[in-house]
Amino acid sequence: MNIPRQFCGVSYISKLVNGFQDREMIQNPKLHFHKIDDITPIPLNRATTMELGMNAEVVLQFLRKITEKKSCALDGLAIAKDGKLLFAGYRPPYKESIPHITNSTCKTVTAIAVMFAISENLVTEEDTVLSFFPEYETLLTPRYVKQINIRHLLTMTSGSKCNEVSAMIEDNWVKAFLLSECQYEPGSKFVYNSMNTYMLSAILCKVTGKSLMEYLRPRLFEPLGINHIKWEVCSLGYERGGWGLHISIENMVKIGFFLANDGMYNGNQLLAKPFVKRMKTECVPQDADFLAKDYGFQLWHLPGSLYMTSGMYGQHIIIDEAHNLIVATNAHCDKMFPDSALVKYVLSFMNHEKLYESQNIIKEKMVYHTLVQGFQAFCKGYRITDAADKQNVMLPFSVFEAKQERCKKSETEKLNHYLKRLDHKRLHVDQAAFKFFPYLMQGMYQCPPFMVSDISFKCGNDKISLCFYKENGKMDGAKRERIIIEAGHNAYCYQNLLIGENHTEVAVKAGYATDEDNYPVILFEIVFLSAGFSRIIKIFLQEERIAIECMEYPDMLAIVEQVLYGETVLAGNTIDLTNKLPESMRIMLEHKVEPRMFGVLK
Secondary structure (H helix, E strand, O other): OOEOOEEOOEEHHHHHHHHOOOOOOOOOOOOEEEEEOOOOOOOOOEOOHHHHOOOHHHHHHHHHHHHHOOOOOEEEEEEEEOOEEEEEEEOOOOOOOOOEEOHHHHHHHHHHHHHHHHHOOOOOOOOEOHHHOHHHOOOOOOHHHHHOEHHHHHOOOOOEOOOOOHHHHOOOHHHHHHOOOEOOOOOOOOOOOHHHHHHHHHHHHHHHOOOHHHHHHHHHHHHHOOOOEEEEEOOOOOEOOOOOEEEOHHHHHHHHHHHHOOOEEOOEEOOOHHHHHHHHHOOEEOOOOOOOOEEOOOOEEOHHHOEEEEEOOOEEEEEEOOOOEEEEEEEOOOOOOOOOHHHHHHHHHHOOOOOOOOOOHHHHHHHHHHHHHHHHHHHHOOOHHHHEOOOOOEOOHHHHHHHHHHHHHHHHHHHHHHHOOOOOOEEEEOOOOEEOOOHHHHHHHOOOOOEEEEEEEEEOOOEEEEEEEEOOOOOOOOOOOEEEEEEEEOOOEEEEEEEOOEEEEEEEEEEEEEOOOOOEEEEEEEEEOOOOEEEEEEEEEEOOEEEEEEEEEOOHHHHHHHHHHOEEEEOOEEEEOOOOOOHHHHHHHHHHHOOEEEEEEO
């Protein structure tokens, strides 16, 4: 797979050089958001597979496959057709009341805003970027920078060398973009770069005198009934444009219908058809993704006349315009762009030859009932395949749920038994500290690396309190920093953490498992809900010995392997890194991402 040179806000080479160092970061910026919480929500009408003309058996098989495959790592799923919702929901701990990060899928929302502005004669595709920011034009402004126009930004063909690393090292991103050289003549080559979309946001804020959210509110968000959303902003007060939008999966579906119906929603033409069609008909050749055919105005074109918005690690809206079918996903898979197992399963489902073949009405109703129960199981965090008996007959949901809760109760009893060994104890990491925050989170949000050397435990009836202590370092007796969290017993406990200057909502769960030798393992899962990342801490108990293993999801180790052993698009050129980095660096990265160590209880 070709991996685009940008790693969602972090150049991968910069990540290899800087991101894995155990040091305090110079910057620890406070996140700011523009929010909308006062629009009247307009929920989509619900419909059955019979009403939508879909084959429930095909949908059920797709649901089972996509929810059980680890490579999909599904967090949320919605399927809708003809303006009606078949179902939408999340696997715990994600839920409707917490808008999910969309990563780069919000690039398409920024492009929609640009098309509104073009329709209102505020900008044109040919307008140069510098014409909106003449204060940054100097005698030293590169010739190619003067040529960059809005169409180049929309199609990722600006050729600018200014990538998302600027978001980490510069306060004024507009200035950084306009003072950077171009590696290619604008319009000559596709190079995926989120700063292109950021510049579109900055231009719109400049010409409208409003924030991007304010501008889109009466044009898109209110007509679609999209409420409870937020968008991260830069230090200049502009929405980031290419990333940082948090929105529910049902509202993602609404944006899909807006695109599929050429700017019409609920019978109202919100944006004239030619402008939406222009977004979808532009086809720029791209070499960043094997699955996608080409690129439009912040849209990926897929095989079979489908197209999609694509956000890193599985935040997608996939659109079949011919059948007015929308599939939206949230996930934490280890793939950054369209070419992933998740997207391939969705495409296989949407192109299934029997998807629109009707079944016998009695069979259809029975399978649809099974489908509904299966999705209920997903939303409860259960395995769908466990919902059937030995003859593969679906159990009544009340019976299935009671069975699952009995199993959970049994596991919780085992968990409580082993948690008693930790109660009022302190676990000291004997060899080296490990990081509390996922590396991905540190790279994208510059949160300070919190190196843990000790954990203390205090058990309650249904939750356990954990106190993580920062390693001593050179503090010379000074009071150590600490982070306190509460983990529910086989259930997520929601809380807010102060990370640097930012309050972040997390969900934490303690669970029980066994290793390959049947020794007990206690798992602590810490989900950073706003970022979509997780830290897993496994504590292996073998008599008086204790071992610790840390993991993170999305699985950064898999991404490291892709970069080290595959091909990557770096600065627009395909190079093979297999022989560029020594084995010692690969091992070092593995140990950083998934450290294993021994611990001592005190």
